[in-house]
Amino acid sequence: MEFNQFFPPHDGISLRELASHLGAELLDDSAGNRRIRSVAPVARAAEGQVCYLRSRKGRGDLASCHASAIICEPAIRPIIPDNIPVLLTAKPETAFAMAGALLHPAALRPGAVVSGSTGVHPAAHVDPTAQLEPGVEIEPMAVIGARAEIGSGTRIxxxxxxxxxxxxxxxxxxxxxxxxxxxLLGNGVIIHNGARIGQDGFGYAPGPRGMLKIVQIGRVIVQDNVEIGANTTIDRGTMDDTVVGEGTKIDNLVQIGHNVRIGRHCGIVSGVGIAGSTTIGNGVMIGGASGINGHITIGDGAQIAAMSGVIADVPAGARYGGVPARPLKDFLRDVAEAMARSDERAKLKGDRNE
Structure with a gap:
């Protein structure tokens, strides 16, 4: 790919300095003065770029790789061509993320729409009772409501x-x-385009002439360093709060119902739906397109496979998958047995047709 005007390259950092920043070992110190300006995928990495190889499955991409350096773990080192300097680390994906943040800091969070805009843009509406600390940026057509409070360094x-x-x-x-x-949002929170935070939760009671709306008078509490993806929705609580714990990362197009409590440093992938009043522990990972039933608990450190249907509590540290979700080893065994039965039926049908 040619020069990217949206995320232009860095002015450059020496490979030696990059290795130090990443805590990686530069195996060829004679290459330490090479300048690194951007990151790239292995197959099309060119001079001035750094890439990483996470497994031997990507070995074929090395044939077209002309990177100034490649990040990998010790087990991968033997397959790297001798002409490409190696940054050796036990955690190459983490190191690559750190390199990307250093070389392309503007890509870490939504950027400004109006170039050079600072402070409150004349085309924004800020209620006179709102309180803005110094250094807040409000872009055109944004609306800040009565008595809202926004901390320094925040961009709306x-x-x-x-x-x-x-x-x-x-x-x-x-x-x-x-x-x-x-x-209420903590510090360092990122909310991407089109996300909806704090709207009504879904709650109705049967009445003599149809469904009666149950008022939703709780809040959404988003703790420090949470990231919420584009077009994700997080409903406010009915009477208690909906809470997203510190450091949790939520992908695009996720639905989180009222009164849900999500712990710290969780990862929730696109298409997940979490029904109301569910409690999710710390460090939980939920795969894409999974559905989580309401009023259940998922324990600390649990992992839910993609496209699972979780209808009951999941123990801490467990790995679940399938519909209904069950221990992953049981799910994989059931899948293997179903495939074997399918193959047997196909064979019998073939025998009858001969």
């Missing part, structure tokens, strides 16, 4: 809506088109 993107009484901490990024109402 174009067309975003921050509701009345919302509190947003310092160094946050609210991308264009997002809405935040009935919510």
């Amino acid at each position: 993107g174009a067309g975003a809506v921050i509701g009345a009484d919302v509190k947003i901490g310092r160094d946050c990024a609210i991308a264009p088109g997002a809405t935040v109402i009935a919510a």
Whole structure:
């Protein structure tokens, strides 16, 4: 790929300096003065770029690799061509993430829509009772409601809506088109385009003439350093709060129902739906397109495979998958048995047709 105007290359850092920043070992010190300006995939990495190889499955990409350095773990080192300097580390993916953050810091969070804009843009609407600390940026067409409070270093993107009484901490990024109402956000929170935070939860009671709406008077609490993907929705609580714990990362197009409590440093992938009043522990990983039943508990460190249907509690540290979700080894055994039966039926049908 040619020069990318959206995320231009870094001015350059020496390979020796990069190795030190990553805590990696540069195997060929004579290459230490090479300048690294950007990251790239292995197959098309060129001079001035660094890439990483996570497994031997990517070996074929090395044939077209002309990177100035490649990050890998010791087990992968023997397959790297001798002409490519190696940065050796036990955690190549982590090192590559650190390299990307150093070389392309603007890609870490939603950027400004209006070039050079600082402070409150004249085309934004900020209620006179809102309180903005120094260094807050409000882009065109953004709306800041009554009594809202926003901390220094935070940017509110174009067309975003921050509701009345919302509190947003310092160094946050609210991308264009997002809405935040009935919510309290900590420091370092990133909310991507089109996310909806704090709207009604889904609650109704049967009445003589149809469904009666149950009022939702809780809040959404988002702790420090949480990232929420584009078009994700997080409903406010019915009477208690919906809580997203510190450091948790939520992908695009996730639905989180009212009164859900998510622990710290969880990872929730695109398409997941979490029904109301579910409790999710710390360090839980939930694969894409999984459905989580309401009023259940998923224990600390549990892992849920993609496209699973979780209908009951999951113990801490467990690995579950399937519909209904069950211990992963049981799910894989069931899949293997089903495939074997399918193959047997196909063979019998073939024998009858001969």
